[in-house]
């Protein structure tokens with residue numbers, strides 16, 4: 662995802678004068694609350710491109726900063742988690 666900001670946000674040394682706009686990358690990050698997670702595995706089923714179980718049964722991310730093409734899969738995993746242990750933040 663790309664966000665449009667006035668140039669003055671991008672470069673404070675400009676004196677604050679907005680001379681145009683800049684497009685800056687906005688990365689998606691998946692946050693996992695290990696305290697809440699009960700290893701149900703629905704997220705693994707909803708988004709196997711993003712999650713899997715380790716040999717010890719703990720949930721591991723395949724990619725905690727997935728590309729934009731996987732946003733729908735990430736959102737599906739967030740929505741299906743029965744204890745709301747997953748969330749998406751934009752960095």
Ligand code: SF4
Nearest residue numbers: 698699701702704742
């Ligand atoms: S669905 Fe939620 S509780 Fe289950 S393994 Fe995934 S993050 Fe953990």
